Every structure is written in C-alpha cells, then in structure tokens.
Amino acid sequence: MKSAPIHFGYIAPILDQYLKENSFSSILFLVDENTHVHCLPILLADLDNLTTYEILEIDAGEENKTIETVNNLWLSLAELGADRNTLVINVGGGVLTDMGGFMASTFKRGIKFINIPTTLLSQVDASVGGKNGIDLEGMKNMVGTFTQPEMVLIDPKFLKTLEQRQIKSGLAEMLKHGLIQDRDHWDNLVQLLAHNAEDLAPFIMDSIEIKKQVVETDPLEKGLRKILNFGHTIGHAIESESLETEFPLLHGEAIVIGMIIEAFLAEQKGILSTEDREEICDGFASLYALSTIDLNLFPQLLTWMKHDKKNEKNAINFSLVNKIGACSYNVVCNEDEIKTAFISFNHWIG
Incomplete structure (x- = not known):
C-alpha cells in the first residue's frame, strides 16, 4: 500500500x-x-x-x-x-x-x-x-x-490558530520520531530555544519523512511499523482513563508520560542504558509539566493496556527504545515489570 x-x-x-x-x-x-x-x-x-x-x-x-x-x-x-x-x-x-x-x-x-x-x-x-x-x-x-x-x-x-498546549501535544509525537529512528531529530527539537509554530515548522517535514519511511516498509503494521507505538501502550491507557475526568489530557500529553514510563521499563529489562534513559527523562522534563501517577489507578490502567492492538496471546506487547534513535518491538512485559516502571516514574518525579 x-x-x-x-x-x-x-x-x-x-x-x-x-x-x-x-x-x-x-x-x-x-x-x-x-x-x-x-x-x-x-x-x-x-x-x-x-x-x-x-x-x-x-x-x-x-x-x-x-x-x-x-x-x-x-x-x-x-x-x-x-x-x-x-x-x-x-x-x-x-x-x-x-x-x-x-x-x-x-x-x-x-x-x-x-x-x-x-x-x-x-x-x-x-x-x-x-x-x-x-x-x-x-x-x-x-x-x-x-x-x-x-x-x-x-x-x-x-x-x-492553535493554543500552545496543542502545539506541545504535537511536539510529543515529533520527539517520539526522534527517539525511535533519528537521534539528530531528537537533539534538534530538544535544543530549540522556543517551541512555537514558527520554530517547529522547519522540522515538520523531517518528522513526516521519518514516519513515512517506516510506514512504507511495513504498511499494515506487521513488524517495523509497531515502533511508532513507543509510549502508546501506557500513554493510551492514561489518555483513556483521563477522558473520564473533568480535565482530560491531550493525546500528546499522555504519550509523553507513556514514553517516560516505557523508558524506565526498557531500562529495567536491560534494553536501554541508564544514560539514555536519563537523557530522555531530562529532555521531556525540560519541556513538559509532569506529575506523579496515582498508583490506585494501576489496575484500571492495566485493563486499558490489555486491550492494546499490539497484544498477542493475552500478553502485553511493547515497543521500547533500545537507544536514542532506535527501537525494538514485540517486547513482552508482565504486570510486575509494568508496575515497577510506574513506581520508578513516580520516584523520579519526586
């Protein structure tokens, strides 16, 4: 296709x-x-x-x-x-x-x-x-x-025509493209002095080309295209849960949280170095206001994750970065590993 x-x-x-x-x-x-x-x-x-x-x-x-x-x-x-x-x-x-x-x-x-x-x-x-x-x-x-x-x-x-909050929501997906496929793209975006429509416009086509190359390699998401879901297994769960609240998160805001927690998950599993995990966390922290996750919500968040489209044979599948600029897919994680990543995220937020 x-x-x-x-x-x-x-x-x-x-x-x-x-x-x-x-x-x-x-x-x-x-x-x-x-x-x-x-x-x-x-x-x-x-x-x-x-x-x-x-x-x-x-x-x-x-x-x-x-x-x-x-x-x-x-x-x-x-x-x-x-x-x-x-x-x-x-x-x-x-x-x-x-x-x-x-x-x-x-x-x-x-x-x-x-x-x-x-x-x-x-x-x-x-x-x-x-x-x-x-x-x-x-x-x-x-x-x-x-x-x-x-x-x-x-x-x-x-x-x-957009508010800054909407711009930052879109920026999250651009940053994801850098994390999964292009180290330079990540660096360029994090190092920008301002993140408004004018400053981000030159990088839009870079993000589009990164995604386009992945999609054309795997149009029906049977393999490589799954890396585009980095941050989305947990991020979608957080987004879905937030829609039940008075102040729901935007998609990109939820995906930022998902990417950070999944970076902790990748570090736990020995896929991602601590150095790269710290750089990912610091990069997002410089751009987004973050707060801890109520762990009482974890059972419901886990239920949302179990409905993720990437899952097979009742196992929760993740796409996890193995370094800044590269990503693995079909990484199975159990409930204890996922909860530990949430706890690590909360501890990092402090």
Whole structure:
C-alpha cells in the first residue's frame, strides 16, 4: 500500500488544480466547530474551482470519536445523496481525520477523501500511514481501516490558530520520531530555544519523512511499523482513563508520560542504558509539566493496556527504545515489570 502524496506549504493551488482535473458528483467538507471558524474560511477563500459544496460539522474532542458520531455522519451522507463519486475533504485534527477517513472508507464500500490536517499532532502523525478509525467504549482506535486518502495537504499557517498546549501535544509525537529512528531529530527539537509554530515548522517535514519511511516498509503494521507505538501502550491507557475526568489530557500529553514510563521499563529489562534513559527523562522534563501517577489507578490502567492492538496471546506487547534513535518491538512485559516502571516514574518525579 503506497503512501498518499503529501504536499507541504501553500496548499490551495494544489487542491484547486485537483478539483479542476477531477469531476465529482458532490464535495463535502468535514469540520469541527473550531476548524469551521478558523481554518475552512482561509481555505475556501483561495479555491477558484470550487462552486458547490456541503459542510458537515462534528463536535471536537476524543470523547466524540465514536461509532455514534460516524453513524450520524453516514446518515448525513445518505440524506445529502452522496454517491461513490462524492469527495470528502477532512479539515481538522487527528480525531477528525481519523473519523473522516473511516466514514469515507466505509460508506458505500469506499469513497474518495482528502485530509487537510490542521494541528501539529495531525500533521506529523495522523497525516501519514492510511490509518482511519474510531474508539470503542474508550478503547483507542479499536475499529478502523487501512485506507489511503487521495492526498494529504499540510499548511503550517493553520498552526497559528492553535493554543500552545496543542502545539506541545504535537511536539510529543515529533520527539517520539526522534527517539525511535533519528537521534539528530531528537537533539534538534530538544535544543530549540522556543517551541512555537514558527520554530517547529522547519522540522515538520523531517518528522513526516521519518514516519513515512517506516510506514512504507511495513504498511499494515506487521513488524517495523509497531515502533511508532513507543509510549502508546501506557500513554493510551492514561489518555483513556483521563477522558473520564473533568480535565482530560491531550493525546500528546499522555504519550509523553507513556514514553517516560516505557523508558524506565526498557531500562529495567536491560534494553536501554541508564544514560539514555536519563537523557530522555531530562529532555521531556525540560519541556513538559509532569506529575506523579496515582498508583490506585494501576489496575484500571492495566485493563486499558490489555486491550492494546499490539497484544498477542493475552500478553502485553511493547515497543521500547533500545537507544536514542532506535527501537525494538514485540517486547513482552508482565504486570510486575509494568508496575515497577510506574513506581520508578513516580520516584523520579519526586
């Protein structure tokens, strides 16, 4: 499965030319309440070859990444008379592009779609790989497809619409790319004096290329692609649990905690040196406010981990860095090892 073309920079002329060269029976934009106001008008203002279109709006947030939301979207597509020659253009963050891709790839057994990721997280992570899906009762990305969009259009100017917290959430995935595959990328990001949209923009394509190379080697996640899940076995559990609270964590915030705890886990198992583990911890500590994990939550967090997609034969599988810039996958860890890593994390936080 070849990766979709990815265009970076001023994207309107590319989309405009595509619409000119292709005849669709209808065009639908999928947005949330934020991108409807802050991003879609910017895009539409520069499209000369778009005359008729419909807009579907969903509520933003991971808690809305459900079959109920997608079912309502399918019904809307049917009511609007969408057919197999309809084009869907997803304009939003990773939750929206994941859901929009799933909606399109399943409606009438598949209609074409384009992704326009508007958050840093979605630009460096959800933009590459053809994964589409929804959560199932809080379990992350349990239902979905591998379907490539027609293209991915990335315009860094959309990052100017984001709060700093969203920028830092996306930065987490960029740092992960460095940890699993490219030492220089990690060093460059950690050493930046500022971590805002302008300073990070030059490194976006570096992150995209790292992920793209991994995905093209293993498009269906049978082997190497699993390294992209570093930090996600524990991070997804923390994220899922936090969605039940008044102040849920953003995806990247949970993944940072997951990467640190999994670095302790790798050190325990003799995979990662103490020196590299300390550097990883210090790097994240310089960028993120961190707090201890309530160990009373560990049984529930463990339950979330047991639902992770990487697991096989009732064993919890991890992807763990073995040095900064390299990662192993299919590393089985038992409950005692995982809990010890949580305790080490709390002790390190102090």
